[in-house]
Amino acid sequence: MYAVTGATGQLGRIVIAELKKRGFGDKTVALIRDLAKGADLGVETRAFDYDKPDDLAKALDGVERLLLISGSEVGKREPQHKAIIAAAQAAGVKAVVYTSLLHADTSPIVLAPEHRATEAAIKASGLDYTILRNSWYTENYTGSLGGAVASGTIAGSAGDGKLTTASRPDLAEAAAIALVTDGHTGKTYELANDDAFTMTELAAEVSKQSGKPVVYANLPKAEYAKLLESFGLPPAAAELIADSDEKAASGALYDDSKALSTLLGRPTQTLEQAVALALK
Missing domain, CATH: 3.40.50.720 (NAD(P)-binding Rossmann-like Domain)
Structure with missing residues (x-):
């Protein structure tokens, strides 16, 4: 069971x-x-x-x-x-x-x-x-792309940091595989997408697919946290997200092990696919 x-x-x-x-x-x-x-x-x-x-x-x-x-x-x-x-x-x-x-x-x-x-x-x-x-869910970055298209801006504090996020479906499938198949006992897997992106590259992909100009605005952590609060996030949640974004600028959300695609036996979701799904 x-x-x-x-x-x-x-x-x-x-x-x-x-x-x-x-x-x-x-x-x-x-x-x-x-x-x-x-x-x-x-x-x-x-x-x-x-x-x-x-x-x-x-x-x-x-x-x-x-x-x-x-x-x-x-x-x-x-x-x-x-x-x-x-x-x-x-x-x-x-x-x-x-x-x-x-x-x-x-x-x-x-x-x-x-x-x-x-x-x-x-x-x-x-x-x-x-x-x-x-890794961080890709959906954390793509969940509000409709607003980004409307405003023409994606805000954050990640600078030029490389992000290897992962979609919930990919991580869920990996969890199911680890749960019901053998060969994983005692192992630790760093689960992230095959390919990294920067926030500037995310904005460019959104612009490409939407046909509207979208740019990335990099903000100081405190300013980004205040912006998130203005969207209705509780202060503690806004601070957590802004802090994590700032840490991502120095590589905290980057991994190149490709352990996720190895576990899945297939490539992970691409940035192009993630944006297309979010803009449907």
Whole structure:
């Protein structure tokens, strides 16, 4: 039996769909906080509230392999993840696949320490493990391209930094492969696209496909954070995004291992494909 945490999240839903497509739907359990939100998943669902650690082991009964999709509550993830790992041990889970952060062991991005701590806890647990160090989602950059076309500007703080992002569908497929196929025990994969792009190149591709002039405006981190707040983002989220963008300027979101395409057995999504999908 396979189980997926955060199964109603943006990544989790695609993982569930991928497992069903591969014929594992009847062997998959979706672990979710709100059962009502998982009614449309088409697999068994079990209540799984990270903040109720005493109830977690019961939900993992019969599970052999667990995909631990990192939680969304920044600042709370380390204790939440450790509670899940302890529950997996208590329930007799054999293996954990964890979605970490690109170069989590050395990354200067503010999210990295929670991932480092989780990786360490998994390795100390005695469980078989696979670490999937996911890059930033491509959709983080393409999700608001309609507004960029309208304004003629894409803003950020990444400078000329090379970005090897990855699409959610590609990362979800990789997670499903790591969960249900053999040969990944004890391995850590840096998962990023085959080809890098800069924000200037992203703007040029958007301009090319939309037929309208779009340029990249590089802003100081504080100014970019204020801009994000003006769009309605909470201050903490705006600061996190701006800080990560600034770190990307010095290579924090770049990797050339091509481990993602190797795991998938096919090329990763291209920038051209990502922009075309976003502008549909």
